[in-house]
Amino acid sequence: MASLTIRKLDENVKTYLRLRSAKNRRSVEEEVRVILRELIEGREEPLTPLAAPPDVAAPAPTSQRTSALPEASVTLIIGGGIAAYKSLDLIRRLKERRIEVRCVLTKAAQQFVTSLAVSALSHERVYTDLFDPQSEFDAGHIRLARDCDLIVVAPATADLMAKMAHGHADDLASAILLATNRRILLAPAMNPLMWNNAATRRNVAQLQRDGVVLIGPNSGEMAEAGEAGVGRMSEAIEIAAAAERLLRPPVPRPLAGKRVLITAGPTHEPIDPVRYIANRSSGKQGFAIAAAAQAAGAEVILVSGPVDLDDPDGVTVKHVESARQMLEHVQASLPVDIAIFAAAVADWRVANEGEQKLKKTSAGMPPLQLVENPDILATISKLIGKRPPLVIGFAAETEHLIDNAKSKLQRKGCDWIVANDVSPATGVMGGDRNTVHLISRKNGEIAVDSWPVMTKEQVATELIAHVVKSVADKSLEPAS
Numbered sequence: 341m342a343s344l345t346i347r348k349l350d351e352n353v354k355t356y357l358r359l360r361s362a363k364n365r366r367s368v369e370e371e372v373r374v375i376l377r378e379l380i381e382g383r384e385e386p387l388t389p390l391a392a393p394p395d396v397a398a399p400a401p402t403s404q405r406t407s408a409l410p411e412a413s414v415t416l417i418i419g420g421g422i423a424a425y426k427s428l429d430l431i432r433r434l435k436e437r438r439i440e441v442r443c444v445l446t447k448a449a450q451q452f453v454t455s456l457a458v459s460a461l462s463h464e465r466v467y468t469d470l471f472d473p474q475s476e477f478d479a480g481h482i483r484l485a486r487d488c489d490l491i492v493v494a495p496a497t498a499d500l501m502a503k504m505a506h507g508h509a510d511d512l513a514s515a516i517l518l519a520t521n522r523r524i525l526l527a528p529a530m531n532p533l534m535w536n537n538a539a540t541r542r543n544v545a546q547l548q549r550d551g552v553v554l555i556g557p558n559s560g561e562m563a564e565a566g567e568a569g570v571g572r573m574s575e576a577i578e579i580a581a582a583a584e585r586l587l588r589p590p591v592p593r594p595l596a597g598k599r600v601l602i603t604a605g606p607t608h609e610p611i612d613p614v615r616y617i618a619n620r621s622s623g624k625q626g627f628a629i630a631a632a633a634q635a636a637g638a639e640v641i642l643v644s645g646p647v648d649l650d651d652p653d654g655v656t657v658k659h660v661e662s663a664r665q666m667l668e669h670v671q672a673s674l675p676v677d678i679a680i681f682a683a684a685v686a687d688w689r690v691a692n693e694g695e696q697k698l699k700k701t702s703a704g705m706p707p708l709q710l711v712e713n714p715d716i717l718a719t720i721s722k723l724i725g726k727r728p729p730l731v732i733g734f735a736a737e738t739e740h741l742i743d744n745a746k747s748k749l750q751r752k753g754c755d756w757i758v759a760n761d762v763s764p765a766t767g768v769m770g771g772d773r774n775t776v777h778l779i780s781r782k783n784g785e786i787a788v789d790s791w792p793v794m795t796k797e798q799v800a801t802e803l804i805a806h807v808v809k810s811v812a813d814k815s816l817e818p819a820s
């Protein structure tokens with residue numbers, strides 16, 4: 341049977357489901373089941389938009405920062421304690437971060453916060469009973485335990501932690517905690533004497549050995565008059581941040597602090613104001629490398645010839661036409677730590693570029709005199725002083741791939757060459773895939789590392805992984 345992931349539904353469908361389920365005091369999943377049942381029985385409610393009650397309005401507004409984040413979901417178990425009131429704020433803080441929240445209230449928690457308030461804030465039905473026939477007909481506690489990305493317990497009372505440490509499952513909260521295969525974040529809250537009690541210390545140590553993550557408790561005044569010490573539950577914003585760190589661990593940025601320069605695309609060499617010499621390069625490989633370097637945390641400058649591609653996010657792109665303009669922008673971008681020359685630079689330009697459009701004459705085609713363009717890769721490789729510590733060239737060959745690439749490495753003076761066969765049969769020029777060989781020097785010898793056929797994005801990721809390794813091995817001095 342197919343299974344339906346509600347958080348992958350369209351935003352307006354989710355909003356409709358949330359409003360309808362909150363109105364009917366059912367979980368979103370139950371609401372979907374009811375809708376399907378009614379549909380089969382031919383008595384479905386019309387799908388007219390529901391007016392949102394003021395406190396069960398559309399999903400919490402998301403900031404520019406959070407809108408690109410992947411969605412996640414949390415089962416929040418609210419334990420019984422005065423700190424339970426902070427969990428209402430916690431629901432809001434999690435939702436601000438595009439984290440869906442389904443709440444479970446223990447019996448004791450219901451003395452401090454109401455299901456109504458929790459349901460209105462979470463836009464979901466609230467769960468309280470292990471033996472609730474409505475949700476248990478399909479093992480609701482198992483779904484609450486597993487149909488989420490993280491379980492948060494706030495406040496985590498001494499009693500709840502003791503039950504967890506000993507594997508008890510005599511109510512909904514402890515059954516979920518025992519049945520889950522998701523990570524668990526506890527925000528303990530209790531009197532300082534309870535926190536320091538030997539039994540609690542043993543339980544905390546056991547839970548940490550079991551891989552449970554704790555946030556807090558903080559020290560401060562207790563609700564009980566005149567008492568202070570360690571035991572106050574962490575603030576909602578701290579718990580939400582801890583949950584987010586577990587749900588969306590920071591992406592490694594191994595090239596942070598490095599400047600990477602990349603050339604890409606063809607160059608256009610003018611013949612006259614309307615005509616030019618060009619080649620079939622699409623720029624896809626260079627753009628993919630720029631995106632991969634940016635994702636690895638580098639500051640990326642991409643100097644690109646004319647291409648039909650969107651500028652990669654977070655990359656400084658300089659658009660140029662000719663080889664001479666490309667060289668100018670490359671030189672102006674120095675110093676850099678790593679330079680990757682993926683552009684298919686035209687080897688020649690027209691010496692006698694026409695100021696006006698060349699006209700047909702009875703004498704036939706006017707002779708085009710070609711002169712060699714500057715070799716950007718060779719120029720930068722041979723620089724003294726500003727030479728980037730790692731210079732990588734490409735070799736586009738149609739025959740004798742490895743031999744030609746090896747001699748290019750020597751001739752141009754770069755550190756590595758990425759050799760690719762661009763004969764028409766390979767479809768590399770303009771295509772999406774590439775088969776490359778990384779040619780480098782190892783212990784005075786030339787080494788060839790042949791990679792399997794990959795997409796240009798995969799080639800880019802692999803190349804940047806090699807760059808990262810080389811940066812780590814050689815500890816490249818920062819460009820200054």
Ligand code: CTP
Pocket residue numbers: 603663681682683684685686687713714715716717718732733734735736737748
């Ligand atoms: N390159 C460059 N400037 C040029 C020509 C090439 O920077 N005027 C760079 C390319 O970006 C690539 C490498 O040199 O990194 C090799 O380019 P390729 O076109 O394969 O070789 P060519 O130098 O043009 O030599 P040949 O025409 O003999 O293959």
